[in-house]
Amino acid sequence: MKTQTVYKPTGGLTDRPLSYCPGCTHGIIHKLVGEVLEEKGLLDETVAIASVGCSVMSYEFFNCDTQQAAHGRAPAVATGIKRVRPDATVFTYQGDGDLASIGMAEIVHAAHRGENITVVFVNNAIYGMTGGQMAPTTLIGQKTTTSPRGRDQGNTGLPLRMSELLATVPGSTYLERVSVHDPKHIRKAKKALEKAFDVQEKKQGFSMIEFISTCPVNWGMTPNDSLNWAVDNLIPYYPLGVYKDATKGDDNA
Amino acid sequence: MKRITILTGHYGSGKSEIAINLAIQDELNALIDLDIINPYFRSRSARKLLEANGIELIESTIENSAGSDLPFISAKGSRPFVNSDLRAVYDLGGTKHGAKVMMQFRDFIKNRDEIDFLVVVNIYRPETDQAKKIIQMVEELEATSQIRVTGFINNSNLMEYTDESMIEEGERILKEAAGTLNLPIVYTFIEEHVKTTKRYAGDNRVLIRYLAKQWL
Amino acid sequence: MAKVLMKGNEAMALAAIKGGCDAFFGYPITPQNEIPEYLSYHMQEHGRVFVQAESEVAAINMVYGAAGAGARVLTSSSSPGIALKQEGISYIVGSELPAVIINVMRGGPGLGGIQPSQGDYNQVTRGGGNGDYHLLAFAPETLQETVDIVKQSFDLADYYRNPVMIAVDGLIGQMMEPVDIDKEVEQKTLEEKTWASDGTSGKRGRVNKIVSLHLDPYDLEKHNLKLKAKYDEMVEKEQRYEMIDTDDAEIVIVAYGSMARIARSAVKELRNEGVKVGIIRPITIWPFPEKAFDELPESVHTLLTVEMSLGQMLQDVKIVNQGRYQLEFYGRAGGVVPEASEIMDQVRKHLKGAK
Numbered sequence A: 001m002k003t004q005t006v007y008k009p010t011g012g013l014t015d016r017p018l019s020y021c022p023g024c025t026h027g028i029i030h031k032l033v034g035e036v037l038e039e040k041g042l043l044d045e046t047v048a049i050a051s052v053g054c055s056v057m058s059y060e061f062f063n064c065d066t067q068q069a070a071h072g073r074a075p076a077v078a079t080g081i082k083r084v085r086p087d088a089t090v091f092t093y094q095g096d097g098d099l100a101s102i103g104m105a106e107i108v109h110a111a112h113r114g115e116n117i118t119v120v121f122v123n124n125a126i127y128g129m130t131g132g133q134m135a136p137t138t139l140i141g142q143k144t145t146t147s148p149r150g151r152d153q154g155n156t157g158l159p160l161r162m163s164e165l166l167a168t169v170p171g172s173t174y175l176e177r178v179s180v181h182d183p184k185h186i187r188k189a190k191k192a193l194e195k196a197f198d199v200q201e202k203k204q205g206f207s208m209i210e211f212i213s214t215c216p217v218n219w220g221m222t223p224n225d226s227l228n229w230a231v232d233n234l235i236p237y238y239p240l241g242v243y244k245d246a247t248k249g250d251d252n253a
Numbered sequence B: 001m002k003r004i005t006i007l008t009g010h011y012g013s014g015k016s017e018i019a020i021n022l023a024i025q026d027e028l029n030a031l032i033d034l035d036i037i038n039p040y041f042r043s044r045s046a047r048k049l050l051e052a053n054g055i056e057l058i059e060s061t062i063e064n065s066a067g068s069d070l071p072f073i074s075a076k077g078s079r080p081f082v083n084s085d086l087r088a089v090y091d092l093g094g095t096k097h098g099a100k101v102m103m104q105f106r107d108f109i110k111n112r113d114e115i116d117f118l119v120v121v122n123i124y125r126p127e128t129d130q131a132k133k134i135i136q137m138v139e140e141l142e143a144t145s146q147i148r149v150t151g152f153i154n155n156s157n158l159m160e161y162t163d164e165s166m167i168e169e170g171e172r173i174l175k176e177a178a179g180t181l182n183l184p185i186v187y188t189f190i191e192e193h194v195k196t197t198k199r200y201a202g203d204n205r206v207l208i209r210y211l212a213k214q215w216l
Numbered sequence C: 001m002a003k004v005l006m007k008g009n010e011a012m013a014l015a016a017i018k019g020g021c022d023a024f025f026g027y028p029i030t031p032q033n034e035i036p037e038y039l040s041y042h043m044q045e046h047g048r049v050f051v052q053a054e055s056e057v058a059a060i061n062m063v064y065g066a067a068g069a070g071a072r073v074l075t076s077s078s079s080p081g082i083a084l085k086q087e088g089i090s091y092i093v094g095s096e097l098p099a100v101i102i103n104v105m106r107g108g109p110g111l112g113g114i115q116p117s118q119g120d121y122n123q124v125t126r127g128g129g130n131g132d133y134h135l136l137a138f139a140p141e142t143l144q145e146t147v148d149i150v151k152q153s154f155d156l157a158d159y160y161r162n163p164v165m166i167a168v169d170g171l172i173g174q175m176m177e178p179v180d181i182d183k184e185v186e187q188k189t190l191e192e193k194t195w196a197s198d199g200t201s202g203k204r205g206r207v208n209k210i211v212s213l214h215l216d217p218y219d220l221e222k223h224n225l226k227l228k229a230k231y232d233e234m235v236e237k238e239q240r241y242e243m244i245d246t247d248d249a250e251i252v253i254v255a256y257g258s259m260a261r262i263a264r265s266a267v268k269e270l271r272n273e274g275v276k277v278g279i280i281r282p283i284t285i286w287p288f289p290e291k292a293f294d295e296l297p298e299s300v301h302t303l304l305t306v307e308m309s310l311g312q313m314l315q316d317v318k319i320v321n322q323g324r325y326q327l328e329f330y331g332r333a334g335g336v337v338p339e340a341s342e343i344m345d346q347v348r349k350h351l352k353g354a355k
């Protein structure tokens, strides 16, 4: 009988067991990033910037040089590295609290300067690490530990859409929102990541892939229910797709 | 000396000290401090001294701006251009960025013949230590101020280390630049402590340091 | 090379280039603007990096990134901006990275003013960031000394893998003084930065991690003890100070930076009057030069601390003094720069038999 490898762990990740809760999509996203870096042969020349959030330990998981950044500051740290080591591939891995709240200035200005870096943005509509508080991306009505009656617009405004926001920043180059709730979408998400690292390799500027992600633990749902909740609630508010592709019409693209 | 002298140049070239010296030595009516570059050591710090000498100090739109870095220049700064009875010296902030403030007064300047626009040069400032750098600076100053430079002031010094040879070296380099640009050296300023009987280019003046404290 | 006349900020910027600074990240604030302005023009000429960041917070985190990638990095700011950088400084220390930070101090608290001050003494020597750490902190007095220290600081930062702060008050940033920018300074023998996380793991054959997170308290304690050992080494080796006219002094002024310049003037005049007065001038404010106080002669009865702040360094003098001498204090704040005559009056007031 012919054997077929159906699953092989990616060399893009170390053999440290991932710290994420079972069914949390942070794990899938890690695997995709690891695979893309490995397949593109970039691991040897990459620096990954871990942010503060559930992915704080990601510097232990990505099998490349890593640096751990303060909450929200990963794009500034990436800027520092990329400017002095322009040949290295540099990416940040950030949650929605990290990127859309405390690190809003750093992400907007990294895009604004057109930093040639890639951002992996994991939007789970909540502060996972600190125990499920409201994030700027939390949906209206969504209950969190700091919006116990459900997020209400009068008090907290409307959820921020970061891909749409960054698309208005003239310096950004490639922005796409993806999801990892089923194999088809996972394949699509991987393509998006490949594109983003391509953009960086071709020195075309700032790229970000926003992942719709889940937090079963803090959402208080089974992993399966949380995937369905993301499809039914998050994706309608955060539609998937390419929000900006400034590489089109470019000879190098 | 023309009715109005405007001093420009690199920062730290000695414009403010020279402005105060000229105002006192020539009994001018006003000193206009338009320095929007430096936060300290501006001619406005010498308010008491100037006023004691009957010289009006025109500076900012905010009272006692000696401690501020707000660039608010006073509209009164245009008075000498309009009132031909006034003899005045203008002290601009350093570099082309300081000189661009003159654009605010362009429409008031009626008679350019009454104005000397002088570039203060100290060749011991690394940014103006060669004729070609000085020439380039003059071009930049003219571009942002929209006023033609009419001459140079040689203020080459190393403060307490200054001696005759430094003034001479300054004159040599400055003459090279002045020659290329076909401009005169209008004044040479000589540090108070340098005892010399030599004659240097232009009007020779003593430089008394009013802004720098003894311990600086 | 011969001396040139430079403005303090400009001289520090040029000294950084001479000291091998690869990259600068900063944000405008008076009275240090000439540093980024100068570097924005000149770093490019040397093929080096200049970035105006969106804030001091971003700037220090860019420093953190670039230092982690093995570069020699500089940032500069003034007091309120340094306050914003404290988070990043703590991360840089925690990750054991070298960096040089210039603080051209102005009056505070809050937006304060733009005139010269030494009100950041605590911010510089105690730090505003979290955790058990210190910066090697210099407070030079003349532009020549400042330039020499800026050049050396890149070596010192690399040697200790710890940030170095150069704290000057606005006067030193803004004043003009002749300097020899190429004067030789002592250099350290440095190891290669094999720890840098710079995207060359392929060549290196292993990955590097730059991290300040240690979730196991025993592990974190061990890390803290390792840092402590470096601080002990600094206390032992890096104390710098100058003893001025102390040999037969009865009163000794303790003053640093511009305040020491003013004190020098006062001492010169007082000595002409026959008053036996000298100065201890700390050149490092962390480590505080305790050794200087052990060198004082028997004749001393009083230490007069003078600051352009209201008794911040005085705390260190108290710690070091341990009851040895009578302690007196004179300070001006908010950007007011005292005259030499004020210090002379203070000295006269505290002479034995005065009043």
Ligand SMILES: Cc1ncc(C[n+]2csc(CCOP(=O)(O)OP(=O)(O)O)c2C)c(N)n1
Residues within 6 Å of the ligand: A052, A053, A054, A055, A071, A094, A095, A096, A097, A098, A099, A122, A124, A126, A127, A128, A129, A130, A135
């Ligand atoms: C300066 C600072 N403030 C607050 C925190 C606490 N904190 C840690 S993670 C986090 C939120 C992370 O949420 P997110 O970025 O969405 O990541 P997730 O855990 O959801 O993946 C907060 C507030 C911190 N570490 N540092």
Ligand code: SF4
Residues within 6 Å of the ligand: A019, A020, A021, A024, A025, A026, A054, A124, A128, A129, A214, A215, A216, A217, A218
């Ligand atoms: S808390 Fe939420 S986001 Fe964090 S690992 Fe667990 S499931 Fe994932």
Ligand SMILES: [Mg+2]
Residues within 6 Å of the ligand: A053, A095, A096, A097, A122, A123, A124, A125, A126, A127, A128, A135
């Ligand atoms: Mg989150």
